[in-house]
Amino acid sequence: MDSGDVDTVFLAGASGDTGQNVLRLLAPRDVRVRALTRSPAKRARLQRVGADEVVVDDLLDPDDLDSAVDGADVVISTVGSAPTDVLSGGPYVDGVGAQNLLDAALTADVDAFAMESAIGVGPEDASVLATVFDMVIGPIQRAKAATEAALREAPLRHTILRPGILTNGPRTDDVTVAEPGAKLWGAVSRADVARLLIAAPVTDAAADRTFEVVSKPAFRDRRLHIDWQLPG
Template sequence: MKILVVGANGKIGRHIVRHLAEEENVTVKAMLRKQEQIEQFKHLDVETVIADLEAEDGVFKASQDVDTIIFTAGSGGHTGADKTMLVDLDGAFKTIEAAEKHNIKRFIMISALHSDTPKNWKEGMEHYYTAKKRADERLRHSHLNYTILRPGWLTNDEPTGKIEARLNLGKDGSITRQDVAMTVVKTLHLEETFYKTIEIINGDIPIDKALTNIN
């Protein structure tokens, strides 16, 4: 399996690349925007590619030799609406379209908790949730074997290896970025996560078990 990580230099993306590099029978391709970002990946056995998600054909060229895409790119919830729409919405659309054109089978999207429930959107972040909601809808209407992960508030705490994962959590919560990354890796081959939108926060159940018993 050859996996393109879009947004590999991001706070979650770096953890995803590191965990994937430890997996057997996996080749990792990290998509980066700048040449100087390559340095941090040199100690890992991964391929890097310089491509601009905002360019018309950047992700299309970067994804032509892979069979799985993990989309973890994001402008962040506190950027202006224009930048958020360019990255979180247009960038996601371009990546999904590239996957379709290349007949890529597996696609994992990092989204955000409450993307489907506007009443829970934080004031001032409406553009961010709108972008995530529309990108998720686009992926669900594709022919791709998708998993959409919607983590709660992200922290840089040490990982616990335990989460709460449901199709509808119905509550707020936080999760470490490393636990999100580990969850992403676990979903790659886990059929219980195929064609599902899963909300995740830190909890008391080991990641494997939580995902296997998703409901």
């Protein structure tokens, strides 16, 4: 996709911290953003942050998700379960919910899907941090892995980002993006992850790829050199 090909972005997980960073970054750009939340009470806040339209629906029990996604060029998923959700035993929004979103994206014939996952998801060699993620939130990691697999099999362009520990620090535009199995560990700001999520659909080198992402430590010897573009 070219940067000018994105007219409408559908954002799932809009009320979360990464989702709100996506909204702030897209707000000044010439792109219409349709934001999804489960809570009607969050509609006004999301509009203040930058959503042009807010859709209320539940990915785990969707009412009319196909219509909500219809007309979008790009779907960005920042949905994620809290660590305490492991106690519920599922289903998890990272798994069943995100796969419902993928089905709606395929029905709507969207051009690209960008997903926020996590370090440690998948079968590749992992860092110690990733191994800890798997031990502490294993069921959620496996739900994310199932969604990643479904996305790779789907007939649409995709990018999967596996960030390390997420922080609320400032956007730096200085991150290490590496192939799965690079054994990255460390932290990265949600603002930096948000930038990559909105850039991925219009960055040629990000098409149909999965990346580990951290900013500290820098791991400059392991990073890929990608010319990230932005839509609008």
